[in-house]
Amino acid sequence: MTPRQSMAKPRSAGVWAVSRKARWRRHSTPMASRRNTADGRPDARPQGAPHASRLGVAALGKGQPFPAVRALIRDAWSALNEALPSIVLVRMPILLLVCLALPLAAPAADLTRDQALQLGKDFGNTNNTGVSNAAASPDLTTVPSYQGTSVPETQYYGSGLGIEDAARQALPNSEVGSFVQDSALSRPRFNIDRNDPIVQRGDAISADPEALLGQQLTGQYSGCQEVTTTTAPATWSEEYCTEWGMDQQVGCQKTLNLSCNRPIECDAGGINLDSVQSDMRWTYTYPYLTIGTISDNYWSGYCAVFDRSTTFTIEDINKVQEFTLIQAGFDDWIKVVVNGTLVYVGPYGGDRLEVVTTGRFRRVQYGASSYGWCELSTSWNKSLNIDIKPYLRTGLNTIDMRVIVAGGGEGWIKFKATQYCDCQWSETWESTCGALEQQAQAGMCVQQSQACLEPGETRLIDGIEVYRDCWRYDLSYLCATGETREEPYCQELHDRGCSQVNSTCVSTLPDGSCYEYQQTYRCPQGNAATQTVMNCGGQTFCLDGDCFDAGY
Structure with missing residues (x-):
């Protein structure tokens, strides 16, 4: 200690505080004055104005705000x-x-x-x-990235598993999807389990690093310690085994649907129109056949009977789809007979239609004990639905019509007649194989088999007999799953304490994805040579048996 230091009088804490405050005021006052001038504020707080400890309030407390x-x-x-x-x-x-x-x-x-x-x-x-x-x-509109409600994904709402099929179909053309799938199928295969020596050694070091490192990791050394170091490394050998990509069988079905595309002009209700013979006017406008003139009072008489007959040829009754009596117009009575079978008596029904004389009067008999006057004073227009196909036959057919008139009258009948024409068949396959076919084209699946579930038979479609060799197929595809299986020797290497060090693809699928891997393992053969040395806090550092001199 120098004489000057020994003669200095110690200052108290209060003295030092006063001194520092004074120095601060000497240096800060000019700065405050310059700052107030720049901001347009008074140099000093007006007398009586309250102190404000915070910046914003202090600024306002001195008068006008900044x-x-x-x-x-x-x-x-x-x-x-x-x-x-x-x-x-x-x-x-x-x-x-x-x-x-x-x-x-x-x-x-x-x-x-x-x-x-x-x-x-x-x-x-x-x-x-x-x-x-x-x-x-x-x-x-203020929500980030909001795109409204009409986004493409809405088409999958309520489609169930349809979204999976759409994803499979889109996969071959999706850059992102293809990258993910190719990476999953082609990347090297490393199987690391908890029993791997590398993992076990790492777990042991994590559990007790001081014991395995041979020295304290915290604090300072106070002396030397004996540690065991490796002087010669252990010997290792390389072993190989095979790992294959796993496949799965996936099935789907195809069902044949036929539809008949028949032109309308071929359809005349099965009637050969050139064969029609009638003593009345007749017309056929698809699909209606009309026999008689639709008009009023073109016949006359009292209890007069008008019998009319129409004949035509049907080439194949099996091609007749429909032949129905749908309407009858008459004044006053009518009877319709098809190939000798009575099909309709109007207007009151019955089993006959005859003009008979009872006493002094002529009357119409339409049943065993049913009679009526010839004049009914009505032009009838009856809507009917009488199927006459059961009474028709292949070849010549005859339709007879009797009308009884009193005064003036008329009679006509109308049929709906359609037939099954020769078809131009349209074939469509209802399939659940669309996604698998797409994956097969991309090389991700291979069709293995196709079996007919509904073999050749004749079916009646639109009234026409149709034969096909097979109506429904079951198909089987073999597809990569992205998972693998090992040969038994791989597990043997695991049990011996070997560690996988490499993976090489030796066989690929048509799409380039790897199907077979050669796995390389590093297996211990001989133990390392060790010796005991003194660790004096810096000269030797060992981590997992790999020692070197850290001193200098």
Whole structure:
């Protein structure tokens, strides 16, 4: 200690504080004066003005607020009012803090504490409805990345497993999907399990690093320690085994559907129109055959009987799809007979239609004990639905019509006649194999078999007998699963404590994905040579038996 140091009088803590405060005032006062001048504030707080300990309040407490602060608060107030409808309710705490801070735009001395709180409440109540409406009916255009409701993915809603089939079909043409699948199928295969020596050694080091490292990892050495070091490494051999990609059998079915495309002009109800002979006017306009003239009172007489007959040829009754009596118009009575079979008596039904004389009067008998006057004073138009196909036959057919008229009258009948024409068959296959066929084209699947579940038979479609060799097929595909299986020797290498060190693809599928791997293992053969050395905190460092000199 020098004489000067020994003669210095120690200063108390209070003296040092006063001295430092004085020095600070000497240096800070000019700086404060320059700063106040730059900001447009008075050099000193007006006498009697309260002290303010915080920056914002202090600025307001000295009189007028800073121009920059006033502008900042005004801009914040405007931005808040514009953004308020989209503020989410979870941001309400932040909104409350901002609202409570806004009264600072007025001088602090102008508001009491209660006035400031009331101003905040009024502001919140005024905008409460707008915030609630924004939460109940948010403006979705403000949601980041919102794309509306008409997005392509909506087509999969309610499709069940259809989305999987769509994904399979899109996979071959998807760059991302192909990359993921190719990576899964082609990357090297490393099987690391908990029994692998490398994993076990790592677990042991993690569990007790001090014991296995042979030295303390924390603190400082206070002396030398005996440790065992490796002087000659262990010997290893390389062994190989094979691992194959796993396949799975996937089935699907195809069902044949036939539809008959027949032109309308071939359809005349099975009737050979050139063979039609009638003593009445007749017309055929698909699919209606009309016999007689649709008009009024072109016949006359009292209890007069008009018998008319129409003949035609049907080439094949099996091709007749429909032959139905659908309408009859007459005045006063009518009877229709097809190939000798009575099919209709009108207007009251019956089993006959004859003009008979009873006493002094001529009457119409339409049943065993049913009679009526010849004149009914009505032009009948009856809607019917009488199937006459059972009474028709291949070859010549005859339709007889009897009309009884009193005064003036008429008679006509109308049929709906359609036939099965020779078809141009349209074949479609209802298939569940679409995705598998796509994967087969991409080389990910291979069709192995095709079996007929519904073999050759004749079926009646649209009234026509159709034969096909097979109506439904079952197909089987072999597809890669992305998983693998090992030969038994791989497990033997695991049991011997070997570690996998490499993986090589030796066989690929048509799509380039790896199907067969050669796995390389490193297996221990001989133990390492060791010796005991003194570890003196820096000269020797060993990690898992690999030692070197760390001293210098």
